[in-house]
Amino acid sequence: MTICPANTPPATSSLRVASYNIRKAVGLDWRRDSTRILRVLAEMNADIVVLQEADKRLGPRPGVLPTGVLLDELGYEFADFDPEAPSHGWHGNAILFRKSRFNLVQNRKVSLPTLEPRGAVSAIFETPKFEVIGVHLGLTPNTRKKQLRRLAEHVGETDYPVLIAGDFNSAIANAQIETLFGNRVQAVKPGPSFHASRPFAALDRFVLANFTGKMASFVHRSDLTRFASDHLPVVIDVDF
Template sequence: MPVIKVCSYNIRRAIGIDGKKDLKNIHQVLVEINPDVIALQEVEMVPGVVGISRQAHSLAGLLNMNYVYAPVHRLKFGSVGNAVLSRYPILQDIKHLLPDSRDERVCLQVDINVSGVGLSVFNVHLCLNQVSRYRHLKYLLLPIIQESVFPVILAGDFNATPSMREIRMLNTYLHDSFQHNSGLYGNTYPADAPRVRIDYIYTDDKTRCFDFAIFKSRASDHLPICASITIPNSLG
């Protein structure tokens, strides 16, 4: 069965613990992790501007990967959103709206072809409202995930700790890759003194995680996470 490394990383627009914006630091972290698929949150995109303001485009070019970007929050001259980078061909992408009266979010679904094997990657950055997070997961995303013709990976910044209701609910449907943690670290935020785990990589019953790690870095206020996952040998 194919094996892929999946990374999830909230890069906070490439603003490090020192308060300075430097996309080279994010790039270096990703080079060291060397994932096949990357789910990024808080990615800055300003059309027509090169360098740090087209972060998904720049990182994909530096890493020689395909990418899809989905805006979440509009800025005066651009947006901040989610991006999925992939070494494999992208079949399609779908933006799922996660409505909230004060803090609307987007889940980016990207279907990829892993050497003839289909895989759906869902990249989320859930809102700060716990009631909305539960509803988004239970009533919007889980039905889509359960109907997927491809194996599924759900990754991102959930803004929720493992003891919270929405995570406990999600654990009854999907598998938290953290149970295979082989590293020294258990929390993901804040990066300089991690106190909570709010970043996750989930697999469904068709996929299997066999290794997981949290990586130390000061390139953002979150720590990057990575899971090694096997997927079945059929496209659909």
């Protein structure tokens, strides 16, 4: 299998992060096809990819993507949150990164208040130092509000750039998110990303703290993304 990155990468002074709910690699045709997800990742050509629903739901929750192809063809490695488990991440959240660009110095799980098996995953890179947090928030407004407050507490303890990316499970206004976090953050809604066949809801987004450079975001659309998952991926380019 040969999968070549298709999209022009950002300048070396920029960081490209993508977020994608891959629905366990099950497309709208109800076939599990990891190759389609790999090809979408190649199209975006991001430095770091935050995934949701990257593991199967039952049993030991094994990951659904071929790690060998990710590394050999696309140069991606997973931040390892549990070396003893077959999962790509934790509660379906996973972080892919290119070791050739950034050095991973710390990765950890971030517990969130919830009644469901949900949480967040964090990876800290250098140089320069920055943190990426992958999230898949809860299904109810009250749960999501508690989870956002917990993330705000986490961000409030940092003095370096933090980028939160993921499926927020809500089209909540950016202003509401920024109010919960305070004036240290900027919420970014690239556009409608759900449902992939006819996007109408902006469920997938980014929250940035301590970033001062230019940024641009978009929803990645292609022939593949229309049926590879029920979500479209979102991308942000941040200038350091």
